[in-house]
Structure formats: C-alpha cells, structure tokens
Amino acid sequence: MASARTDPIPAAQPGTAWQADEGRLAVWTAGLAKSYGPTVALAGLDLHVAAGETVALLGPNGAGKTTTIGLLLGLLSPGHGHVQVFGRPPSQAVADGLVGAMLQDAGLMPGVRVGELLTMVRGLYPRPLPHDELAGIADLGPLLGRRADRLSGGQAQRVRFAVAIAGDPMLLVLDEPTAAMDVQARRNFWRQIHAFAGRGRTVLFSTHYLHEADDAADRVVVIAGGRKVADGPPAAIKANFGDQRVRFTLLQGSRAQLAALDGVRAVHQDTSRVTLHSSDPDATVSSLVRSDLRWSGLEVGGPDLETSFLRLLGEQS
Amino acid sequence: MTGFIALEMRRSLRDVRYLVIAVAMPIGLYLLFTGLFGAHGQRAQGLPQPVELMIAMIAYGAMWAVFSATGPRIAHERAIGWTRQLRVTPLGAASALSGKLLTALAAALPAMALVALTAVLSHHVHLSVAQWLAILSTMWAGVLPLALLGVAIGYLAADEIAFPLTMALYFALGALGGLWIPLSMMPLAMLQIGQALPSNSVAELGWRIAGGQASVLRAVLILTAWTLGSGLVALLAYRRRNTRSAH
Numbered sequence: 001m002a003s004a005r006t007d008p009i010p011a012a013q014p015g016t017a018w019q020a021d022e023g024r025l026a027v028w029t030a031g032l033a034k035s036y037g038p039t040v041a042l043a044g045l046d047l048h049v050a051a052g053e054t055v056a057l058l059g060p061n062g063a064g065k066t067t068t069i070g071l072l073l074g075l076l077s078p079g080h081g082h083v084q085v086f087g088r089p090p091s092q093a094v095a096d097g098l099v100g101a102m103l104q105d106a107g108l109m110p111g112v113r114v115g116e117l118l119t120m121v122r123g124l125y126p127r128p129l130p131h132d133e134l135a136g137i138a139d140l141g142p143l144l145g146r147r148a149d150r151l152s153g154g155q156a157q158r159v160r161f162a163v164a165i166a167g168d169p170m171l172l173v174l175d176e177p178t179a180a181m182d183v184q185a186r187r188n189f190w191r192q193i194h195a196f197a198g199r200g201r202t203v204l205f206s207t208h209y210l211h212e213a214d215d216a217a218d219r220v221v222v223i224a225g226g227r228k229v230a231d232g233p234p235a236a237i238k239a240n241f242g243d244q245r246v247r248f249t250l251l252q253g254s255r256a257q258l259a260a261l262d263g264v265r266a267v268h269q270d271t272s273r274v275t276l277h278s279s280d281p282d283a284t285v286s287s288l289v290r291s292d293l294r295w296s297g298l299e300v301g302g303p304d305l306e307t308s309f310l311r312l313l314g315e316q317s
Numbered sequence: 318m319t320g321f322i323a324l325e326m327r328r329s330l331r332d333v334r335y336l337v338i339a340v341a342m343p344i345g346l347y348l349l350f351t352g353l354f355g356a357h358g359q360r361a362q363g364l365p366q367p368v369e370l371m372i373a374m375i376a377y378g379a380m381w382a383v384f385s386a387t388g389p390r391i392a393h394e395r396a397i398g399w400t401r402q403l404r405v406t407p408l409g410a411a412s413a414l415s416g417k418l419l420t421a422l423a424a425a426l427p428a429m430a431l432v433a434l435t436a437v438l439s440h441h442v443h444l445s446v447a448q449w450l451a452i453l454s455t456m457w458a459g460v461l462p463l464a465l466l467g468v469a470i471g472y473l474a475a476d477e478i479a480f481p482l483t484m485a486l487y488f489a490l491g492a493l494g495g496l497w498i499p500l501s502m503m504p505l506a507m508l509q510i511g512q513a514l515p516s517n518s519v520a521e522l523g524w525r526i527a528g529g530q531a532s533v534l535r536a537v538l539i540l541t542a543w544t545l546g547s548g549l550v551a552l553l554a555y556r557r558r559n560t561r562s563a564h
Binding site: 073074075091094095096097099100101103105106107108109110111112116117119120121123124125126160163167 | 321406
C-alpha cells in the first residue's frame with residue numbers, strides 16, 4: 001500500500017547540535033518529571049523513539065504511563081525536564097498534524113454519523129489518509145452510516161482508532177488501547193496497527209501486558225514507579241520480566257527445598273500457599289514432582305509483572 | 318475549522334431538543350398568544366400585539382438555540398471525552414470552543430427567521446426592509462452574552478445537571494425578562510429585575526426598532542455588561558478545564 005505522504009517532515013529549527021539531532025527522533029524526553037501535589041507520577045524519564053519504530057511502554061497501573069503520554073501530547077506540561085516530538089514542543093507537533101492519539105478516556109462526537117465524523121477529522125489534518133484507505137485499515141465498512149454515539153463498545157473502539165489515524169499522523173500514540181477488548185478484537189486491533197505502522201509510521205503504545213508488548217513492539221520500555229527500569233528488544237525484556245508463577249499449597253517441605261527446584265528465581269510464601277517465580281515452569285513442575293515435597297492444588301500462571309517490576313526497582317535503589 | 322462548524326451545524330439541525338424548543342415552541346407560543354390575547358390589541362411599547370409578540374418569541378427561540386448548542390453539549394462532550402480527543406487533533410481546544418460559539422450563533426438564525434415568517438404569514442406583520450434587517454441583526458448580535466453564559470455552564474456544570482440547569486435558566490430568563498407577559502404588567506420590583514436581564518434587552522432592541530424609537534442605548538449597555546461578565550466567567554471556566562496541569 002503506497003504512503004499517502006511522500007514529502008519529508010519539515011526539519012526542526014536549526015539550533016544547537018542536540019536540537020538538530022533530536023529532529024530525527026519522533027519522541028525525545030530528558031529528565032521528564034511530573035508531580036500532582038505530593039504524588040510523584042513521573043520521576044525523570046529519558047525516552048527516545050526513532051521515527052518508524054513501534055515502541056511499547058510497559059508497566060503496572062500507576063507506573064506513569066498515562067502521565068508520560070499526556071506530556072507527549074501536550075495535554076500536560078512537565079514539572080521538570082524536556083519533551084519534544086519531531087524536534088518541536090508537543091502541542092506544536094499536535095497542531096502541525098504530526099500526531100494522532102487514542103486516549104483511554106476519549107469519546108466520539110455525539111449526534112453525527114461515523115462517516116461524517118471521520119470526514120470532519122480528516123479535514124483537520126494537512127495530508128489525511130484517503131477515505132477508502134482509512135475505512136479499509138480500521139475495518140469500518142458497515143459502521144460508516146451508523147450514529148457515532150450508538151455503537152457497541154467494540155465498534156466505538158474501532159472508530160476511535162480510525163479517528164486517531166484519520167490524519168495519517170507520523171506518530172500514533174495509544175494509551176492502553178486494548179484494555180476493554182476481548183481476545184478476537186485484540187488480534188484484529190494489532191493487525192490494524194501493523195498495517196498502519198508498516199507504512200513507515202511511528203507507534204508508541206502503553207500496556208500492562210507483557211505478551212502484548214512482546215507481540216507488537218520492536219522495542220519495550222519498562223517503567224515502574226515513575227522511572228524507566230528497562231529498555232530493550234522484547235526478547236531481552238521477556239527474559240527479565242517473563243517469570244511464570246507456579247503456585248501450590250505446601251503440605252510438607254522447607255523453603256530451602258523450594259528454592260532448589262529447577263528454574264526457580266524467587267519464592268513467596270503466604271502461610272502454606274507458595275508462589276514460585278520460575279523462568280521455566282515445565283522444569284520447575286517436573287523437579288517438584290520428583291522431589292520429597294508434599295503439595296496440593298497446583299496452578300501455573302502467566303508472568304507476574306508487578307513482582308518483577310518491584311524486584312527490579314528494589315535492585316536499582 | 319469550517320468542516321467542524323459545518324458538522325456542528327448539521328448536528329444542531331438534527332437535534333430534536335433544538336428543533337422542538339428553539340424552533341417549534343416559539344412558533345407555537347406565538348400562534349397561541351396572538352390567539353389568546355387577540356391580534357389587534359396593543360401591548361407594551363405601543364406596538365401591535367402581533368409585532369410585540371413576534372419580537373418576544375424571536376428572542377425566546379434565539380435564546381434556546383444558543384443555550385442548547387453550548388451548555389448541555391459542552392458538558393456532555395467533556396463527560397464522554399470528546400473534548401479531550403479534539404485537544405489532540407490540530408483543531409485544538411480554543412478553536413473547538415470558537416467553533417462551538419459560532420455554531421450556537423448560527424443556530425439562532427433559523428429559529429429567529431421562522432418566527433418572523435410565521436408572523437408575516439399569520440398576521441401580515443408589515444415592517445420596512447430596513448427595520449427587518451435592523452431588528453434581526455441587532456437581536457442576533459444581542460444573544461452573544463447568552464451564548465457565553467451557555468459556554469460557562471458547559472464548562473462548570475456536570476453532564477447530568479447541565480441540561481436541567483440550562484432549561485431552568487431559559488424559562489426564568491423568558492418569564493422574568495418579559496417575553497411571556499410584558500414587564501409593564503408586573504410589580505415594580507420585578508420590572509426592575511426584568512429590565513436588567515439580557516433576555517429582556519434582546520427583545521427591547523427589537524421592540525424599540527419596530528416602534529421607531531431611536532434609543533437602544535440602555536439595552537446595548539446592559540447587553541455589553543452581560544457579555545463582559547458572562548464572557549469572563551466562560552473564559553475562566555474554560556481555562557480551568559483546559560489547564561495543562563489538571564489531570
């Protein structure tokens with residue numbers, strides 16, 4: 001599919017060396033910090049996103065993801081530090097039509113049809129996506145004639161995505177876009193994101209699902225407690241944060257025996273209920289079966305990000 | 318911006334609340350009141366009944382047109398997050414608000430024109446072209462403070478109360494402003510309150526021009542004061558909601 005935009009982004013204003021350099025980055029922040037009264041939401045974030053990258057901002061609730069996104073979009077102003085989008089202040093980048101966003105708490109214009117709404121939004125941007133291409137990427141076909149305020153949750157989500165990409169923005173920002181979606185909707189959604197990103201666009205999304213960051217992003221930036229705690233390719237992040245949980249009720253055995261099981265990286269015990277953090281749950285379970293331990297009620301669960309984040313934060317401080 | 322205003326306008330023309338209350342109701346009330354009070358008597362201002370009532374209902378319809386396109390809509394769009402979405406498009410918050418104001422003023426025009434047309438058709442109201450133009454244009458400009466009042470409500474009131482609040486204000490300004498019953502028929506205290514209201518001043522502009530009285534100075538001063546006052550409140554309310562440190 002050909003790109004609708006062939007001309008390059010206007011270069012940043014010539015200035016100091018770093019400014020010229022940052023002009024090539026879609027997102028650049030340095031020591032970015034934000035507090036709400038006594039609550040520190042973001043405590044000095046350095047974030048670089050190159051043009052064309054798809055980057056996941058991964059972290060537990062309250063990590064500072066939404067604050068970061070608010071600052072990137074000019075919805076918030078920083079307490080300290082700097083933020084630039086395509087080498088200019090965020091609100092300027094938004095006004096120039098370089099940015100599209102799907103916010104967590106954003107809705108659709110009431111009282112109008114989806115097709116009318118998208119035509120209006122496209123009209124706000126200098127070089128919008130052609131109507132048919134937009135309807136194709138966002139899979140809108142039958143929704144175009146529907147009232148924007150009478151859609152089901154899933155349909156509204158698709159239209160909100162269409163509103164975000166209608167202007168063919170160079171940077172697409174998505175704040176926990178799949179939070180309210182079922183599995184099928186999520187799969188479709190990421191297919192659409194790939195179709196959009198494949199046109200050379202930069203995508204930055206926040207999520208608290210490791211597998212989603214792993215599936216969809218070129219690079220994962222992990223934030224917790226308002227700080228960046230890891231930044232790297234998904235595989236590396238997964239190795240650090242992808243611990244599975246093996247849980248059971250311990251009837252007989254010691255903590256030392258638990259820690260000695262294969263693949264176990266951490267042991268948590270709440271009265272007799274044990275949670276093992278394992279890099280290899282298959283190996284952990286087979287060594288558990290072979291051991292002298294007596295146990296019941298075995299469960300194996302997905303990655304426990306909260307614990308991994310806290311462990312990493314603890315190691316850093 | 319033009320696309321945004323055009324779509325807002327189209328939305329108004331489909332809005333049942335606007336069509337019924339701003340367009341149909343003033344026409345219905347005009348026909349009802351001219352029927353009840355007789356078409357030939359004189360009322361306040363020394364104007365023929367059909368002219369006096371026409372101007373009252375033009376003011377009444379225009380008032381709801383600008384209210385309905387501002388207060389309840391802005392409050393609702395804030396609640397559902399559409400305002401926030403517009404802030405991350407190139408339109409931006411300030412243009413979105415200006416667009417809303419222009420839409421509100423534009424929505425007043427059909428409501429005003431249709432009452433005038435009804436008066437001409439049903440009671441053969443006859444005025445000079447210059448009078449028609451002067452009446453409609455000055456009254457139209459006169460609803461600006463009411464539109465700003467609607468904006469202030471939209472940014473201050475919660476979604477659930479914005480509509481009833483706007484509605485209550487609309488009835489109060491209509492009744493106390495002498496649009497239903499002439500102020501001259503009211504007790505002195507109410508007369509004095511009524512004369513200070515923007516709803517009365519909007520109608521006063523029309524009544525004076527229709528009666529050939531040159532002095533509209535007092536009505537203009539009252540409306541200017543209301544414009545400054547409600548404009549200031551609207552601006553502060555808007556800025557409070559759009560400050561970049563607010564969550």
